[in-house]
Amino acid sequence: MGSLNSEDDQARFASVVLPHLADAYALARWLTGDRADAEDVVQEACLRAFRGIGGFAGVNARAWLLTIVRHAAYTWLGKNRSASLVMVDDLEAVEQQQASGGGAFEQGPQTPEAALIAKADARRLEAAIAELPVPFRETLVLRDVQGLDYREIAEVTKVPIGTVMSRLARARRRLIERIGTDEPRGAA
Amino acid sequence: MTPTDPRLLVHAYLDGELDPAHALEIERQLADDPALAAERERVEALRRAIAEQLPREGAPPGLARRIEAAVGLQGAPAPARSSSRPSWRALAASVAVAAFLGSGATWLTLSPAPPDADMIVANHVRALMATQPVDVGSSDRHTVKPWFNGRIPEAPRVVDLAGAGFPLVGGRIDVVGRTPVATLVYRLRQHLISLSEVPGRTIATPERQIAGYNIVSWTDDGVAYWAVSDVAAADLDAFAKAFRAAEPER
DSSP, rough: OOOOHHHHHHHHHHHHHHGGGHHHHHHHHHHHOOOHHHHHHHHHHHHHEEEEEEGGOOOOOOHHHHHHHHHHHHHHHHHHHHHHHHHHHHHHHHHHHHHHOOOOOOSSOOOOOOOHHHHHHHHHHHHHHHHHHHHHHHHHHHIITOOOHHHHHHHHTTTTTTHHHHHHHHHHHHHHHHHHHSSSOOOO | OOOHHHHHHHHHHHHBBBBBHHHHHHHHHHOOOOOHHHHHHHHHHHHHHHHHHHHHOOOHHHHHHHHHHHHTTTTTOOOOOOGGGGHHHHHHHHHHHOOOOOOOOTTTTOOOOHHHHHHHHHHHHHHHHSSSSSSSOOOHHHHHHHHHHHTTTTTTOOOOBGGTTTOEEEEEEEETTEEEEEEEEEETTEEEEEEEEEEEEOOOOOEEEEETTEEEEEEETEEEEEEEESOHHHHHHHHHHHHHHSOOOO
């Protein structure tokens, strides 16, 4: 049990990072919107994780890796889709405003039936999720697609748990409205 | 902060994140408020639709290989991966349980305790990452066994398996549920085997593999034994057989 060397790092990497590759890829794909780009992001994130493996505290490997993947994805978005990241600041401002203003909750013009929502197919759901602003999208994906709990999402996205809850609620409400109003009959 | 908007809280309620008091309050409001009940139904329908329509896909097959090559792992034994994709989340969940400290959100409840097998695997993973996988390092069972005296109620059964190819590395205290238990560490070539002994516990679901780690569990004399390792399942079976067949030296 000597000091860390490259083989120890590799063994740790294999046991800490590799088991969560599918989760890493899923988050990267939802953030970049593209499979090939997601692979690049995950590969970059894994290299960062390998270099930083000594700093992993050994508690929640998945949340730790997803934090790095999210960071890598944001870097990628900043280079390639900077328009999508402008939204982040705006949303934060809106959220803070709403929080200080008593947490007004936007109510859509239309509240579709649950039965209509239940009938949404994969393509419609994917499209609606892809349209969500990044902070809402990542929160929803981490919870409803990847199954993280609120505390893990708070850790990965670096916001308080209350913000996770309000973002999740808003993301779901947007999806519900989108699926409810965007009638599938004429949709291409 | 304590969110009070029931249309926000209904999400946390459906996600199982509310403490019992707030959950009861929401249930009361759901019974009284048809609009809130309708919102709950919509959210449930959405979550169901996502779960059914958007299944998680695995990473592309070439990705893991490229990453292993990039960090120099190609050809090396990769303990925690291989053929076990579906069970990765089980390990993640178990490792996650210990993770959450002080978020200050009093309206949240704690995650339920994971099954024993998950905790046993989590202990093993934790031990592999620690500076040392044992609290007491010795290949002499007469050193290892007394070390547990005074630390846990019952000293574990410690046998010498060096002759069978599994030399003793040492022992440590693990925690299963909230109970400190004795874990012995044996070695097969370069691979470690954690053997946890949990008195008075039954084995509810005999898992064979979690997150790529093989598991063998059995019960002897009212003690549940769990062996966890990245060695092949057949090697772990051989280890379990050798351990059970070794003469008792209590």
